[in-house]
Amino acid sequence: MSARTSAHLTEKETVLHSWTVQDRWDAPTVVGGEGAYFFTADGRRFLDMSSQSECCNLGHQHPAVVNAIKAQADRLCYIANAWGSEPRARLAELLLEKSGFTGGRVFFTLGGADANEHAVKFARQAQGRARGLVIARDRSYHGASYATMAYSGDTRTRAASDPTAQRVIHALPPYAYRSPFGPGTDAECGLRAAEHVEQLIAREGAHEVAAVLMEVDSGTNGIVPPDSYWPALREVTRRAGTLLIADEVMSGFGRCGEWFAWQRHGEAGRPDVMTLAKGLTGAHLPLGAVVLSAEVAQRFEHEMLHTGLTYCGHPLSCAAGVAAVEAYASGDLIAQSRRLGGVMLDLLREMQERHDVIGDVRGGHGLFAVLELVADRGTRAPLSEWPGTPPALGALVRDGLQAGVSFATRGNLLLLAPPLVITEPDLVGSLALLDRLLAKHFPAARGAS
Numbered sequence: 001m002s003a004r005t006s007a008h009l010t011e012k013e014t015v016l017h018s019w020t021v022q023d024r025w026d027a028p029t030v031v032g033g034e035g036a037y038f039f040t041a042d043g044r045r046f047l048d049m050s051s052q053s054e055c056c057n058l059g060h061q062h063p064a065v066v067n068a069i070k071a072q073a074d075r076l077c078y079i080a081n082a083w084g085s086e087p088r089a090r091l092a093e094l095l096l097e098k099s100g101f102t103g104g105r106v107f108f109t110l111g112g113a114d115a116n117e118h119a120v121k122f123a124r125q126a127q128g129r130a131r132g133l134v135i136a137r138d139r140s141y142h143g144a145s146y147a148t149m150a151y152s153g154d155t156r157t158r159a160a161s162d163p164t165a166q167r168v169i170h171a172l173p174p175y176a177y178r179s180p181f182g183p184g185t186d187a188e189c190g191l192r193a194a195e196h197v198e199q200l201i202a203r204e205g206a207h208e209v210a211a212v213l214m215e216v217d218s219g220t221n222g223i224v225p226p227d228s229y230w231p232a233l234r235e236v237t238r239r240a241g242t243l244l245i246a247d248e249v250m251s252g253f254g255r256c257g258e259w260f261a262w263q264r265h266g267e268a269g270r271p272d273v274m275t276l277a278k279g280l281t282g283a284h285l286p287l288g289a290v291v292l293s294a295e296v297a298q299r300f301e302h303e304m305l306h307t308g309l310t311y312c313g314h315p316l317s318c319a320a321g322v323a324a325v326e327a328y329a330s331g332d333l334i335a336q337s338r339r340l341g342g343v344m345l346d347l348l349r350e351m352q353e354r355h356d357v358i359g360d361v362r363g364g365h366g367l368f369a370v371l372e373l374v375a376d377r378g379t380r381a382p383l384s385e386w387p388g389t390p391p392a393l394g395a396l397v398r399d400g401l402q403a404g405v406s407f408a409t410r411g412n413l414l415l416l417a418p419p420l421v422i423t424e425p426d427l428v429g430s431l432a433l434l435d436r437l438l439a440k441h442f443p444a445a446r447g448a449s
Helices: 063-075 086-099 112-127 146-151 186-204 229-240 261-269 294-298 315-330 333-354 391-402 424-441
Strands: 030-034 037-040 045-048 105-109 133-137 168-171 209-215 243-247 273-276 288-292 358-363 369-376 408-410 413-416
Touching (some): 063 315, 086 105, 086 288, 105 112, 112 146, 112 209, 112 288, 133 186, 186 229, 209 229, 229 243, 288 294, 315 333, 333 358, 333 369, 391 408, 391 424
Parallel strands (some): 133 168, 209 243
Antiparallel strands (some): 030 037, 105 288, 358 369
């Protein structure tokens, strides 16, 4: 090595950063955070309107979670999954309690992608179909491992994945704004999307299909299904004897106004299997989980479970998860997400009236919403072909950062998912900034007041 030692190399020269072209990466170093804000090494402070990767539901450095991690580190940092662990057992108990999966079981993973892979593995074993088909959805995201890329209907990874090899079939999405089922109401789109899944099961034969894997509510691909969709899908899978896996990696832990998004539909929406990550620890430590209903769990009581992870149910991560669940409950943050989500939705719909560039506003059940931007609201012509990002939207994000607010985008979408601990004044102020930035960067729209 030259006289310049590794200690002098920058992060840009040494780290591979996800979802970016490496020579274009140029981000400041974050050195701290508190609540809905994070701080950079150059002294700037940013309001986090995306909860980073839609995962910091408790904000940054939640004191109860940080203290729980410290206390667990003093007692025990690691023990293999073959041994018992107090925080692992307690977190499993809490997850079964909050989901109402009485008599079920929990398998802990490292994050969302491996939770989804294991959920499919468990569904196939439980159904006795080692190569059973999985029906997933176009325009969805379940992870970036080879298996989860195949489950996902994601244009970014389509060329690198092989759904056929992974025994995956993709269904048309319940995308009401651009319905693949033709004209009709949002509710009709949801019902037709569920019927479409039923047709796919019938075409392949119910005995060939091990599971249907779907995101419930929110997702980075911008789909927020009509309320008619999930209960209808549940009924379709129940009639077919097919297990329904709810991917709650992003939508869980208050993001959509309930502990888990399916709970908005009551028992009519209860899945057989549920996958979790992100908000499970509020992103303080990596952790994922697969939650099995009692009926599915019973099928493993007398069979070998052919899987394992070195860090499955890691004590530090599980201690963080216990503290996170308790923090959501003690802070009444699930109800707060519903209330502030309603405030956010009202303000976004008012904004839509002022800006023709906003074609559709979706979400609002909790602190998650999607703005789809269009070139022409009448024809719904997109600003850019999916998944390309319009230059003006990139400029809007840069101006937001200059003003101290971090917004997230995907293609022609603005994704709003602030921490559940955000204050109402901060939420309203950030949306007022967004209002002004839309008027600046999309002058064809009517100006903000």
